[in-house]
Amino acid sequence: MLFHFHGGIHPDEHKLESSERPSARAPLPSRLIVPLQQHIGAKTKAIVQAGDKVLKGQMLARADGMVSAAVHAPTSGTVLSVDLHAVPHPSGLPDLCVTIEPDGEERWIEHAPLDYRAMPRAELLAKLQGAGIVGLGGATFPTHVKLSINPAQTVETLVLNGAECEPWITTDDRLMRERAAEIVQGIEILRYLVNPAETLVGIEDNKPQAIAAMRQACTGTDIQIITVPTLYPTGGEKQLIKVLTGKEVPSGVRPLNVGVSCSNVATAYAIHRLVNHGEPMISRLITVTGSVRTPQNFEVLIGTPVEELVKFAGGALPGSNGFILGGPMMGLHVSNGQLPVVKATNCIIVESAQLFPPPPAAMPCIRCTRCVDVCPAELQPQELHWFAKSTNFGKAQEYNLFDCIECGACNYVCPSHIPLVQYFRFAKSEIWAREREKRAADAARERHEFRLLRIEREKQEKAEKLAQKEKAALAAKAAAAVAPATDSAPAAVQPAPAAAESAADGATQSRIQAAIDRAKEQAAASKEKDTDILTPQQLAEMAEIEARRADIREIAHADAKQQQEQQ
Amino acid sequence: MPSSPFITRSTSVSAIMFKVLLALVPGIALYVWFYGPAILVSLALASVTALATEAVMLKLRNRPIKPFLSDNSALLTAWLLALSIPPLAPWWLVVVGTMFAISIAKHLYGGLGSNPFNPAMIGYAVLIISFPLHMTHWLSPLGLGQAEIGFADQLRYIFSGALPPGLTLDAVTMATPLDTLKTQLHMNRPMQEITAMPIYGHLAGHGSEMVAVGFLLGSVYLFANRIITWHQPVAFLGTLFLTAEIFHMVDSGHYATPMFHWFSGAAMLGAFFILTDPITSPTTPKGKLIFAAGAGFLTYIIRVFGGFPDGVAFATLLMNICVPLIDAYTQPKVFGHKAGKK
Numbered sequence: 001m002l003f004h005f006h007g008g009i010h011p012d013e014h015k016l017e018s019s020e021r022p023s024a025r026a027p028l029p030s031r032l033i034v035p036l037q038q039h040i041g042a043k044t045k046a047i048v049q050a051g052d053k054v055l056k057g058q059m060l061a062r063a064d065g066m067v068s069a070a071v072h073a074p075t076s077g078t079v080l081s082v083d084l085h086a087v088p089h090p091s092g093l094p095d096l097c098v099t100i101e102p103d104g105e106e107r108w109i110e111h112a113p114l115d116y117r118a119m120p121r122a123e124l125l126a127k128l129q130g131a132g133i134v135g136l137g138g139a140t141f142p143t144h145v146k147l148s149i150n151p152a153q154t155v156e157t158l159v160l161n162g163a164e165c166e167p168w169i170t171t172d173d174r175l176m177r178e179r180a181a182e183i184v185q186g187i188e189i190l191r192y193l194v195n196p197a198e199t200l201v202g203i204e205d206n207k208p209q210a211i212a213a214m215r216q217a218c219t220g221t222d223i224q225i226i227t228v229p230t231l232y233p234t235g236g237e238k239q240l241i242k243v244l245t246g247k248e249v250p251s252g253v254r255p256l257n258v259g260v261s262c263s264n265v266a267t268a269y270a271i272h273r274l275v276n277h278g279e280p281m282i283s284r285l286i287t288v289t290g291s292v293r294t295p296q297n298f299e300v301l302i303g304t305p306v307e308e309l310v311k312f313a314g315g316a317l318p319g320s321n322g323f324i325l326g327g328p329m330m331g332l333h334v335s336n337g338q339l340p341v342v343k344a345t346n347c348i349i350v351e352s353a354q355l356f357p358p359p360p361a362a363m364p365c366i367r368c369t370r371c372v373d374v375c376p377a378e379l380q381p382q383e384l385h386w387f388a389k390s391t392n393f394g395k396a397q398e399y400n401l402f403d404c405i406e407c408g409a410c411n412y413v414c415p416s417h418i419p420l421v422q423y424f425r426f427a428k429s430e431i432w433a434r435e436r437e438k439r440a441a442d443a444a445r446e447r448h449e450f451r452l453l454r455i456e457r458e459k460q461e462k463a464e465k466l467a468q469k470e471k472a473a474l475a476a477k478a479a480a481a482v483a484p485a486t487d488s489a490p491a492a493v494q495p496a497p498a499a500a501e502s503a504a505d506g507a508t509q510s511r512i513q514a515a516i517d518r519a520k521e522q523a524a525a526s527k528e529k530d531t532d533i534l535t536p537q538q539l540a541e542m543a544e545i546e547a548r549r550a551d552i553r554e555i556a557h558a559d560a561k562q563q564q565e566q567q
Numbered sequence: 568m569p570s571s572p573f574i575t576r577s578t579s580v581s582a583i584m585f586k587v588l589l590a591l592v593p594g595i596a597l598y599v600w601f602y603g604p605a606i607l608v609s610l611a612l613a614s615v616t617a618l619a620t621e622a623v624m625l626k627l628r629n630r631p632i633k634p635f636l637s638d639n640s641a642l643l644t645a646w647l648l649a650l651s652i653p654p655l656a657p658w659w660l661v662v663v664g665t666m667f668a669i670s671i672a673k674h675l676y677g678g679l680g681s682n683p684f685n686p687a688m689i690g691y692a693v694l695i696i697s698f699p700l701h702m703t704h705w706l707s708p709l710g711l712g713q714a715e716i717g718f719a720d721q722l723r724y725i726f727s728g729a730l731p732p733g734l735t736l737d738a739v740t741m742a743t744p745l746d747t748l749k750t751q752l753h754m755n756r757p758m759q760e761i762t763a764m765p766i767y768g769h770l771a772g773h774g775s776e777m778v779a780v781g782f783l784l785g786s787v788y789l790f791a792n793r794i795i796t797w798h799q800p801v802a803f804l805g806t807l808f809l810t811a812e813i814f815h816m817v818d819s820g821h822y823a824t825p826m827f828h829w830f831s832g833a834a835m836l837g838a839f840f841i842l843t844d845p846i847t848s849p850t851t852p853k854g855k856l857i858f859a860a861g862a863g864f865l866t867y868i869i870r871v872f873g874g875f876p877d878g879v880a881f882a883t884l885l886m887n888i889c890v891p892l893i894d895a896y897t898q899p900k901v902f903g904h905k906a907g908k909k
Contacts, residue, residue, distance in 0.1 A: 006902065011574055090570070167574070238903065251903030328573040356573045361634060363580050364680030368845040378902040382850060383894075400901045408572030415578040416680075422570055 003246040005239040007374040008231040009409045011167050011329070013206060018289040019170035023178060023297035026312050032074050032100045032303030033340040034060060035087045039134040040141050041067030042547045043540050048098060052079040055109040057280055060098045063129050064544070067551070069142040070132040073100060074282040074301035076107040084536065088325050088332055088339050090425075096536050097340070100303070111278035116189055124193065124275075131280035132343075133271060137161055137235070137264035138326065140344045143271070146263065147193045149256060156259035157245050158196035160187060160268060162203040162210065163228060163235035166327030169347040171285040172265050174297040176203070176210035179269060180217035182276075186268030187223055189275050194261045199223045200244050201265065204230040232329060233407040237262050239376050251403050252558060266346075286341060288313040290349035291320040300341055306348055307337030316350045324349040328356065329408040363416040371410035371420060377403045381410040381420050388427035393434070396427050404428075435553075580679070583794055584639030590788045591646055591840065594781030598650075601774035602706045605654035605721040609661050610646055616665040617645035624674035640679050644668050647687035647840060651833060651880065652694065653704040655740060658726050660701050664690035684887045685847045688880040695875060703876075707741045708774030711765055714738040744772030745831045746876045748823060758820050762827075771830035779835040786839035795843040798855035803838045804829060806863030814871070828867065832877035837866070841879065847887045854890075854897040862886045 036044045044061035048054060054073040061071045077100045085097035116124050125144040134140040149155065160183075164172040176183060191199055201218075203211050205227045214225045228234055228243050238249045240262065247258045255262050266285065273279045282302055286309070289295035293314025300309055306323055310316055324331040325345050333351070341348070349355075371381035379400060387396035401424060410420045598606045621641040625632045645665055652661060668690030676682040695702045709715065716724070716739055720731050730736065742750065744766055751761045761767075770776045789795045807828055814822035828834060833841070842848060842859050849858050862882040869878030 009576075011576070248905060249903060251901070324571075324573060326571075328571070330571050331573070332571070333569050333573065351573075358569070359575050360579065363634065363638065364678065366580055366583075366640075366680045366846050367848075367850050368583070369850045372850065376902065378899060380850065380898065399898070400904065403901050403903055406571075411572050412574060413576050413578070415580050415583055417575060417579070419570075421572065425570070 001246075002226070002228060003243050005234075005242045005376050006378045007372075007376050007409060008233065008239075009374050009412050010231060011412060013230070014168045014289070015170050015173065015206065017168070018287050018295040018297060019173050019207075021294070021296035023174045023285055023299060024312075026298040026300045026304060026309060028075060028102050028104060028106075029301070029304045029308040030102075031080070031305070032077075032102065032301060033085050033305065033338075034071055034074065034098045034100065034303040035085075035340065035342055036061045036071055036096045036098065037087075037543075038071060038132075038140060038302070038343040039069045040139060041065070041069070041145075043096075043543050044068060044071055045540070046082050046096065046098065048079050048082065050079055050081045053077075054079060054100065055107050057109040057111055057282060059130070059280075063132075063142075065547075067142055067145050067547075068129070069134050069144070070130050070280070071098070072132055072280040072282050073098075074303050075100065075102045076105050077102040082536070084539075086336055086339055088334060088342060088345065090332060096540065097303075113278050114275045116192060116275050121193060124189075128271065128274065131274045133267070133274060133281050134343050135264055136266035136270060136284060136343065136346070137237070138330070138344060138346065139237075140342075143263065143267055146254075147190070147261065149194060149261075153256055154259060155194040155196045155256070155261045156198065157241075157261075158187075158190060158194055158199040159241055159244055159255075159260055159262040160190075160199070160201040160223075160265050161235060161237065161240055161262060162201055162207075162214070162265040163240055164207070165204060165230070165232045165235035166329050166331075166347075167232075168287065168289050168349050169327050170287050170289075171297055171346050173207045173210050174287075175266055175269060175285050176207070177213050180210075180213040182272045183214070183265050183269045184217045184221065184223065185276060186270070186272035188221070189271050190261075190263060190268055191222075196261065201225045202228045202234070202240050202244050204228055204234060206230040232409065233376055233405070236376060236405055236407060238405075251400070281343060284343060284345070286345055287347040288350075289347065290324070290355055291317045291352035292350045293317060302343060303340045305337065306334070306339050306341060309341060309348060310337070310350055317352065319352045319354070320350045321353065322351045324351055324356075329412070330406060359417045359419070362418045365416055365418060368415060370413045370415065374409040374413050376407060376409065377405055379404055381424075384427070385418060385420050385423050388423040391430070393427055393431050397431065401427055401431075580640070581638045584643050586792050586794055587643055587789065587840065588639060588646060590785035590794075591650070591782070593784045594650070594778055594836070597781035598778045601708045601777060602654060603709060603715075603721065604718050605706060605725070606649070608722060608725055609649040609652060609654050609656070612658055612661045613645035613649040613665045614642055616662045617641040617669050620666050620669040621674075624670050624678075628674060628678065630678065635679060638679060641669055641673075644673065644686045644690075647685075647836070648690045650836060651687065651691045653702060653740070654706050655704040655721065655724060655736075656701050657728060660694060660698060664694045667693050680846055682846060683890065685841055685844050685883055688841065688883045688887075691880045692884060695880075703742065703746075704736065704740045705743050707739065708766070708772075711773060712739055712741065741766065743832065743876055744775060745870060748827075749871075749876075752821060758823070762823075771827045775832075776830040779830040782835040782839055786835075789839060789843075795839065796852075796855070798852055799842040799848060799859035800838040802856040802859035803842050803863040803866075804834070806860040807834060807867055810864055810867040814867075822871065828870070832870070833879040834866070837862070837879035837883060841883055842886075847883075847890065849890050849893045849897065851894060851897040851899055853899070854893040857893050857897065858886050858890065861889065 036046055042065035045064045046061045048060050054077060056073060056076045058073045059070050060073055063070045080099040080101050082098050084094040087095045087097065114127060125147060128144040129142060133143045135143055162172050162176055187199065199222060201214060201223060203225060211225060211227055218225055226244055233239055234243060241247055241249055241255055241260050245260060247260060249255050249258055270281050283299055285297050286300045287297050288309055292310060296313060298309065298312060322333055322335040324333055326332055326347055328349065365382050365385060367382055369382060375381055383399050384396055384401055404424050406421050406424065408421050414420060618636060618641055622632055622636055625635050648664055648668055649661060652664065668686040672684055672686040672689035673682045714734055716731060724730055747766060748761060766773055768776050808825040811825040811828045815824055842862055849855050865882035865885055866878035869875060869881055
């Protein structure tokens with residue numbers, strides 16, 4: 001029995017353009033630009049330098065922290081640089097990348113299959129992290145984290161996501177048609193890891209051949225292939241779980257809390273490549289479609305520049321203008337063809353004005369609530385839009401802005417053509433920025449208060465010292481007054497104070513000098529901090545700190561939510 | 568730089584408003600059939616006035632004129648208002664009402680999407696309070712009046728106030744079925760005798776009941792195009808029916824049947840075209856039900872116990888006031904927040 005999630009839309013599918021050609025292996029590009037951050041979580045630490053020779057599959061950067069995944073060389077060659085390069089990210093900011101010039105030999109590093117059934121789970125999970133396995137459904141969350149189950153949790157259902165609900169994208173479709181048996185082997189490894197009572201593979205009914213191939217590959221196993229209706233965004237994790245199990249994953253928690261573990265079919269395939277072949281995640285299937293000569297799927301090395309990949313598909317047609325990385329509903333528009341494809345890249349759509357005409361000018365909201373009808377998160381987009389527009393962010397949060405998954409369905413149906421998702425992204429980033437500012441202000445206030453306290457304490461200490469000195473001096477005077485007797489004594493005593501004085505002077509001098517040195521040092525240090533030019537290391541460190549803070553924030557947020565719920 | 572999503576479904580505000588205008592056509596056609604073409608003059612007058620006022624207001628507010636003038640929302644306001652005004656009303660009545668609706672009720676509140684009150688109903692309210700006498704010039708259905716005047720004479724009357732020699736206004740107009748019922752009941756005539764009068768038809772007023780049927784027919788088109796939902800019509804007509812039924816059951820000699828209330832006055836127009844205006848009604852399903860149910864109840868009360876000939880306009884405006892409150896208190900649960908508080 002299938003369930004429904006609220007809303008959803010059915011845009012033109014545009015799948016046939018690319019889905020009927022077999023996938024091909026993309027040739028080696030002229031160079032590979034491998035970003036060091038290709039997952040959600042903490043950055044990796046580069047372990048190669050410019051000039052290093054690397055082998056195919058060799059680790060370029062190791063995972064740092066729990067929520068992090070390693071990055072590997074997609075081919076053998078020479079490291080040209082470890083430096084900032086433009087990467088596909090909504091911010092448009094460059095990030096650290098390892099640029100490799102392939103030597104064309106494709107020499108593999110030593111690698112071997114894993115005997116996973118003889119391996120403790122924790123060790124297998126560490127292998128996943130070391131091999132850079134991340135979720136290929138789009139969010140690129142490190143897979144080992146997703147599969148780490150504490151002993152108190154049991155997984156009733158393992159869900160494999162083969163919905164592929166976004167228009168134009170056909171990678172999972174092709175993968176399931178061509179490599180169903182390998183996917184099933186990957187699913188078996190997942191089953192070993194989470195030990196589910198049932199395993200469901202959800203595939204939208206617009207992929208009959210993929211469904212047939214998967215059914216065949218699953219005969220004799222406990223894995224069930226479930227055909228789900230084609231409806232965007234069925235491929236959203238929480239939406240697919242709702243459709244297959246009827247369970248509603250509560251806001252702000254992971255599916256594991258309701259006994260469900262969900263992974264993409266492409267991730268299962270990647271796990272199979274690692275476990276049964278020893279290969280880390282260095283390539284993936286990518287749809288190249290839209291305004292190109294021969295739209296089709298390619299097995300592409302991570303780091304291949306977008307432009308070169310488009311050339312492999314016969315090149316862009318005249319009138320093309322830019323690329324969408326991902327699908328037309330949630331993808332990222334880029335105009336720079338030098339950007340590399342990353343683990344998250346499932347599709348490259350070459351844009352043209354015919355395929356993606358600019359939207360008509362926005363009109364005011366007429367509260368028609370077509371957006372409400374299609375919202376899979378059951379939000380009130382029209383209210384959220386008012387709140388975002390009037391920067392009434394408190395109200396936006398009250399109306400659960402952060403449950404928005406930015407699927408774009410509201411935007412798609414809006415008769416006023418209001419860029420609703422843009423408003424929501426704006427509101428979210430503003431709220432994050434304000435929270436950051438508030439934390440910074442709180443920290444500054446604390447520092448200031450502490451400083452005042454310290455100054456006060458020092459003053460007191462000084463006063464006490466002074467009082468003691470005076471006391472001592474008085475006592476000394478008194479003693480001197482008591483013993484003025486012998487004449488020889490003063491002569492012997494007199495030079496002593498002078499010597500002491502000069503000694504004291506010397507000590508003071510050196511202390512002053514030391515203080516000046518320290519101040520100079522501090523000034524130098526702080527000067528460097530203030531400049532805008534930061535070395536990659538510093539950037540990485542800062543990002544790390546940020547990520548750690550983000551984790552803490554998340555935990556705090558979750559705690560607060562729980563408390564709220566308990567109330 | 569553009570951001571996702573990169574595709575939209577090609578609907579637009581003007582397409583939606585246009586479909587609502589289309590849905591009014593069956594009602595208007597039946598209006599012409601039973602009362603002659605005078606209503607078309609009011610519709611045309613109101614349309615021209617609305618577009619002109621809209622253009623001036625947009626200019627004054629420094630808004631782009633073309634996209635807003637072509638959104639068809641001013642036309643819709645004009646048509647709804649014209650259909651609420653007696654067709655033989657003098658031309659300036661239509662013009663004043665439409666100008667007020669567009670300039671004050673719509674643009675001074677921020678224009679399209681920002682007006683808290685239904686502009687057409689504001690226009691109607693202003694006219695019935697300011698010019699109650701002129702608002703009673705309802706044409707007799709063809710074949711029922713003491714006398715009938717041709718289209719040329721109707722036009723002359725609308726624009727100059729002059730009737731053909733020997734005719735008085737009372738000869739060509741009559742009170743509406745709702746009004747007649749109220750006055751006759753005040754005169755202690757029994758219900759059965761009243762409804763046997765020639766101005767009454769099968770369900771309600773002769774002629775006017777068929778215009779109501781026309782609006783009901785038009786609503787099929789609105790439903791088919793998913794422009795309105797069932798909430799407001801069902802809640803409004805349901806409450807109106809129930810309230811009328813209770814009173815009718817208690818004293819059928821003094822209170823008309825629910826069917827009479829459904830097919831009299833602006834009930835059908837209100838149910839499908841006025842209360843369903845998205846801008847001035849709540850956005851939540853529960854809110855829509857509360858809003859329209861309130862309007863249904865108030866319509867009955869104002870019709871039966873109030874001083875005005877019909878209650879739909881005032882009931883709508885009264886419920887318009889409550890919309891923000893209704894919305895705030897009827898927010899549905901969001902996905903992932905439904906598990907309940909433990």
